[in-house]
Amino acid sequence: MLKVSVISPEKVLFEGEVESLVAPAFDGEVGILTSHAPMMTLLGKGTLRLAGSAGSYQVEGGFLQVVDNNVRVVTERAEKL
Amino acid sequence: MAKGRELKGRIKTTENTRKITRTMEMVATAKMKRALDRVTSARPYANALSEVLSSLYSPDLAERFPLLRQPEQERRAALILLTADRGLCGGFNSNLIREARNQLARLRASGVDVELHIEGRRGVGYFRYVGEALTTVVTGISEKPTADNAREIIDGIMSRFMSGELDAVYVVSAQFKSALSTPPATQKILPVAPPQRKGGAPDYILAPSADEILSDLLPLYVRNQLYRALVETAAGEQGARRTAMKSATDNAGEMLNVLRRTYNRTRQAAITQEIAEIVGGAAALE
Numbered sequence: 001m002l003k004v005s006v007i008s009p010e011k012v013l014f015e016g017e018v019e020s021l022v023a024p025a026f027d028g029e030v031g032i033l034t035s036h037a038p039m040m041t042l043l044g045k046g047t048l049r050l051a052g053s054a055g056s057y058q059v060e061g062g063f064l065q066v067v068d069n070n071v072r073v074v075t076e077r078a079e080k081l
Numbered sequence: 082m083a084k085g086r087e088l089k090g091r092i093k094t095t096e097n098t099r100k101i102t103r104t105m106e107m108v109a110t111a112k113m114k115r116a117l118d119r120v121t122s123a124r125p126y127a128n129a130l131s132e133v134l135s136s137l138y139s140p141d142l143a144e145r146f147p148l149l150r151q152p153e154q155e156r157r158a159a160l161i162l163l164t165a166d167r168g169l170c171g172g173f174n175s176n177l178i179r180e181a182r183n184q185l186a187r188l189r190a191s192g193v194d195v196e197l198h199i200e201g202r203r204g205v206g207y208f209r210y211v212g213e214a215l216t217t218v219v220t221g222i223s224e225k226p227t228a229d230n231a232r233e234i235i236d237g238i239m240s241r242f243m244s245g246e247l248d249a250v251y252v253v254s255a256q257f258k259s260a261l262s263t264p265p266a267t268q269k270i271l272p273v274a275p276p277q278r279k280g281g282a283p284d285y286i287l288a289p290s291a292d293e294i295l296s297d298l299l300p301l302y303v304r305n306q307l308y309r310a311l312v313e314t315a316a317g318e319q320g321a322r323r324t325a326m327k328s329a330t331d332n333a334g335e336m337l338n339v340l341r342r343t344y345n346r347t348r349q350a351a352i353t354q355e356i357a358e359i360v361g362g363a364a365a366l367e
Contacts, residue, residue, distance in 0.1 A: 005125070007125050007126045007129055008126060008228070009123060009126045009228035009231075009304075009305055009308055010119070010122065010123060010126075010227065010228055011119075011122035011123075012122060012125050012126075025288065026288075026289065027288070027289070037286055038284060038285045038286065039285055039286040039287075039288070040133065040137075040285045040286070040287050040288070040294060041286075041287075041288040041289075041294075042288070042289065042293065042294055042297050061297075061301070062301065063133065063294065063297075063298060065129075065133060065285075072129055074126060074129045074130065074133075076228070076301060076304075077228075
């Protein structure tokens, strides 16, 4: 399981465990599964999709960080879809 | 009973004033609670950003990024003052204005050309009154500032810093220590002082590259610093108002006690005198 948090300047929009996620990186979508290598990437504009009932978020800018099955999506603008 | 009626009027007005100040106190308490929630929920983002910046930052990068540029000499600086839109919050606004004036005097004394950017009607009003030229005026956001508000204020200033037009940017805002203590503070947000690294960072896959990530995240960091100053000032305003209104309510209560006592004493004196007159009149008839 991945521990995911979606953070905007104003608040933490989501915090919890999901199976996998697909994020809009600066150069196209990137999918993250468990045991991903530590990674840091810039985000573009698009939809962040969390697997299962966690839902999707519209994000714009910021970055995504993966360390030890912890995923942090830090974005300038985020909105739950 | 002329004195009595006059006192009664004063008791009435003091009661009404106390009703208002007590309501304002309660409203400010509720608003402060919400403003503090915003301060707390802004923390994870700020922590995440500074953690990442510190893990990517290395001193040799400093020369390549305009936002990290350390000018040898400050010639032109910008001062951003954050105040409240409303008064009735004790010395809150005047403390902020005093701090801004001190900073202004200090910078000007060392030969720096300072321009003023002000948020909040109180600060704007004062500096207009003393005849300062204001470069930016923003009002109407002090109660509930958003990250977009911060972006609107800082982005123009940031690009002018990058182009070399400005050598430093200061922010004067309130710190929220508690509802009783909201002292003003000055913070230098540009050039960016990168957060210190704590411990080694894991070996990341970086996409696109450390350079590009850093140049994208530095503006975010600057914006976030202003945003945090804005929300903390908003919380400070409500805290200061709560404290001011609480003491106003207490003072009104004390004043009412004194007024009521005086009123009762004059009333009693009047009755005593009337009885004495009646008794005197009856005695004269016998």
